[in-house]
Amino acid sequence: MTMNIVSPAKGARAVEQAYDFLKNAILSGEFTARMHLREGAIATQLGLSRTPVREAFRRLGAEGWLEITPNAGAKVAEWSPRDIEEVFEVRMLIESRVAGRAAQRATEAQIARLRALAEQMSAMAECPVDKVLDERSAVNAQFHDLLVEAAGSQRLKRLLDLVVEIPMVKWVFGSYQPAEVRRSAAHHHEIVAAVEAHDAEWASAAMKSHILSAHHAVMRRLRELDGLPKQEQL
Amino acid sequence: MTMNIVSPAKGARAVEQAYDFLKNAILSGEFTARMHLREGAIATQLGLSRTPVREAFRRLGAEGWLEITPNAGAKVAEWSPRDIEEVFEVRMLIESRVAGRAAQRATEAQIARLRALAEQMSAMAECPVDKVLDERSAVNAQFHDLLVEAAGSQRLKRLLDLVVEIPMVKWVFGSYQPAEVRRSAAHHHEIVAAVEAHDAEWASAAMKSHILSAHHAVMRRLRELDGLPKQEQL
């Protein structure tokens, strides 16, 4: 009775498929800024109906990747240097606060896990950049997530996720020079030390340094890219 | 079973209709926390099809009012006192930064408009509470929006809108005692003065006071409501 006629993609719902495809295309620069996207075109390209594509459009709109105007469709949002600065500003404000709270509330187990992640980071710092970029991004994300967890700020996490976006993190790492990678690893260790000492001020300041350093690297990268074709935006 | 009560619907699209209805119902407490909402029921109640209702669900999900789980529908999100504290924390961080930036960048024209709004606020401070609650909320929202505009932070505005939500502002005002209303008006005047003096530190500190004061009022209100039936959550 349960005869699967054809199951094209098990587990992956259609909306997810559309969402992932679109976000990937935007992040990779395949869909350039201000480009107009049509529901129908994407739908046929993915072999879906317009309904899930539309849903993905709305979600990406809410997250700031697309600009949706009521009867005129969606266009890819443009990120000016100023926009990126704002993102870093917010990250700095929120994450340094999170680090402070984590210092006050982290359990021994959480501190141990933080330390392990920082170690992992240091170990990877010496590898050639390209080999471990994805992995490094993942570990970094885990570190920051764990910090939020230790701070006991569930709502904040949702907000941060909206702002920080994992792929952008990867982009940050791509902007780092070797010395900056090591500095970033050192920051993580310092944050762990501050949390371990339950010193909120210290943790907050260390995190502030950490974000500002990343900010600096990204803005330098942007200036460099100014001279290049807008082919490789990521 | 078309229970189409009133739908003037001049130019109002179906999604908007569903969105407004749902948000209103959530904010007014008609839909209590953890309550399960079914697309079909809402749709027939509003005389619409499920499609726009569904879209409204997703939007409210992205904004944190509903919790959506893939094959199990939507339930009204629960706001713990801790959640509300987090919102105020973020508001304090971001808005005080905004005020600082506004102090550095505001034009004469913007300052004039800020002052006018602050005056308007003071004038309303002496009126009986119920009469001008909506109006006061509107003016307050204009004040804060103008400040963001003066700070030149477009992306930040989107983020703040996500966090601060105008109806919640109204709720704040409902929590104010007469003395606090006057204090709030005084804060606005002080912020204008700081912006006029182009003193970022001062503007930032004044805004911080302003938000913390609101935070205090709301948390007191919450404690009071603890003893009451959960009927009137707003």
Add this chain to the structure above:
DNA sequence: GAATTTCTTATTGCATACAAACTAACGTTT
């Protein structure tokens, strides 16, 4: 009698169909 299984039912996810809105090109009018 409790637990597991199966069957029923209610609800979501997706596809298709249709209506409304916008775009743009053409022709008419002044």
Add this chain to the structure above:
DNA sequence: AAACGTTAGTTTGTATGCAATAAGAAATTC
């Protein structure tokens, strides 16, 4: 020739139908 109105052709917005999944009830088994 310029401006406007009209109309054909997209493209988005909404409705409906069907398939898939989850929740709940009844029945069977241990």
